[in-house]
Amino acid sequence: MENRLRILLLSLAVLAAGCSHMPWRKDKANVEPPPPPEGGSTPVVIEPQVERPEVKPAKIDTENWEAGAYIGSLSVEDFEVNMVYGARLAYHISEDFFAEGILGTSDAGLSSFERLSGGAPLLTDSERQFTYYSLGFGWNALPGEIFLGGKHAYNSAFYLTLGGGATRFAGADRFTITLGAGARVLLKDWLAVHLDMRDYILDVDVLGANKSTHNYEATLGLTAFF
Amino acid sequence: MARLAACGLLIFLASITMAQAESLTVTVADPYIEMRTGPGRGFPVFDVVERGASVEVESRRTDWFKVKDGRGREGWVYKDQMKETLVPAGVKMPIDDPGREDFGAHRREVGLLLGDYGGASVVTVYGAWAFNEHLAAEVAASHILGDFSDGQYLTIGLTHVPVPEWRIQPFLSIGTGVIRIQPDGTLVGTPERTDQVAYAGVGVRAYLARRFIVRGEYKEYVVFTDRDENEEDIEWKIGFAFFF
Numbered sequence: 224m225e226n227r228l229r230i231l232l233l234s235l236a237v238l239a240a241g242c243s244h245m246p247w248r249k250d251k252a253n254v255e256p257p258p259p260p261e262g263g264s265t266p267v268v269i270e271p272q273v274e275r276p277e278v279k280p281a282k283i284d285t286e287n288w289e290a291g292a293y294i295g296s297l298s299v300e301d302f303e304v305n306m307v308y309g310a311r312l313a314y315h316i317s318e319d320f321f322a323e324g325i326l327g328t329s330d331a332g333l334s335s336f337e338r339l340s341g342g343a344p345l346l347t348d349s350e351r352q353f354t355y356y357s358l359g360f361g362w363n364a365l366p367g368e369i370f371l372g373g374k375h376a377y378n379s380a381f382y383l384t385l386g387g388g389a390t391r392f393a394g395a396d397r398f399t400i401t402l403g404a405g406a407r408v409l410l411k412d413w414l415a416v417h418l419d420m421r422d423y424i425l426d427v428d429v430l431g432a433n434k435s436t437h438n439y440e441a442t443l444g445l446t447a448f449f
Numbered sequence: 450m451a452r453l454a455a456c457g458l459l460i461f462l463a464s465i466t467m468a469q470a471e472s473l474t475v476t477v478a479d480p481y482i483e484m485r486t487g488p489g490r491g492f493p494v495f496d497v498v499e500r501g502a503s504v505e506v507e508s509r510r511t512d513w514f515k516v517k518d519g520r521g522r523e524g525w526v527y528k529d530q531m532k533e534t535l536v537p538a539g540v541k542m543p544i545d546d547p548g549r550e551d552f553g554a555h556r557r558e559v560g561l562l563l564g565d566y567g568g569a570s571v572v573t574v575y576g577a578w579a580f581n582e583h584l585a586a587e588v589a590a591s592h593i594l595g596d597f598s599d600g601q602y603l604t605i606g607l608t609h610v611p612v613p614e615w616r617i618q619p620f621l622s623i624g625t626g627v628i629r630i631q632p633d634g635t636l637v638g639t640p641e642r643t644d645q646v647a648y649a650g651v652g653v654r655a656y657l658a659r660r661f662i663v664r665g666e667y668k669e670y671v672v673f674t675d676r677d678e679n680e681e682d683i684e685w686k687i688g689f690a691f692f693f
Contacts, residue, residue, distance in 0.1 A: 279543065281473040281536070284508040316691050317659055318489040318511045322561070358561050358574060360689060366491030378487035387563045387572050389592050389599075395633045398570035398594035409487070412515065426596075433596070448510065
């Protein structure tokens, strides 16, 4: 009788040990069953009840986007300086780099040639509109703080940008390279003031030969992070 | 243009009001974590939170987390320190932080390419969505800027990466789309035309750092014109992309 019980208990133990190595039990804790106690009472196989909490990355509000508008002056080469306004959208990829897109428009003035010759204007009103877009990257070269008096400190960054895009001017879309430098001052963690200087480099063929023109722009903008 | 800007502003205002912070409280497990005045290494440390204290995570900007400590002070903590904090479940805070090992296994990619299409300058923005490590669908919008004509084309295609484990990954691409060519106003008698295109190409994308990719590609296009002969164009482009 005792022999039979031992065989029964041993086979139970072997079965339990075998089951604990089954592939579908990989996730469970690997616990050896206790040896059958002497004397023959039924062994207690303890199933560990470890609750593993599933932890997923928390849905923290990310504020990597920045959007806003700007206003300033644009000097269209040979066509006077005029008011420019536009919109800007940026995505901050890391603390050092961001991708940005800008879209702006201005109305160019009269060229000296048109003014002095007194002849027919070179461009129609719609051709005189200077509308551009530029897509590119920026580098926060000098992050830091600016101090206003003794009580106020604002986070700031001086950045450099490089972009490519197109400008519609004088009846054609023209490939444009944009170089820029700017300063961003954060009034609040979510609100920033920008001072930007940009150079739009494009070929223009209005005054005879096709020539590379530099069109400088200085703007003041307001953006929000979201 | 003004209408476009107004629309943009409206969308932007709506998204601000919709962005509601979901807060999470974590416990500091390192000897201390440093709170900075801004989200960047250039900003000074103004406070530390000791081991055992709790902070509330309010938002994240790039690799920096805005937290509020028990005394109500707000500051920015770097991701490497946040990774060592414990969430209420008692385990380290899981943080979404892509690196080299994610390049190749990533799902989404967005980039900007500049180059030359049949002798004209071209600007392309593309987005890709990967079905698996080898195969991705791509949508690209391009603007062609030539001396005598301008144009746009929109394509959809497939790219295949044979070896997604490499740091520099060659790929093959095929696709189709539509192209619109507008001759410059000064050229008389050449009408604007819209045609279907198909392309095949090869390219290389390489991991730079963090989420960045540099990418170059060469493509051959066939424009299915309604003239006697189809037009063939060669395009090369280079640019940057990032994955997420």
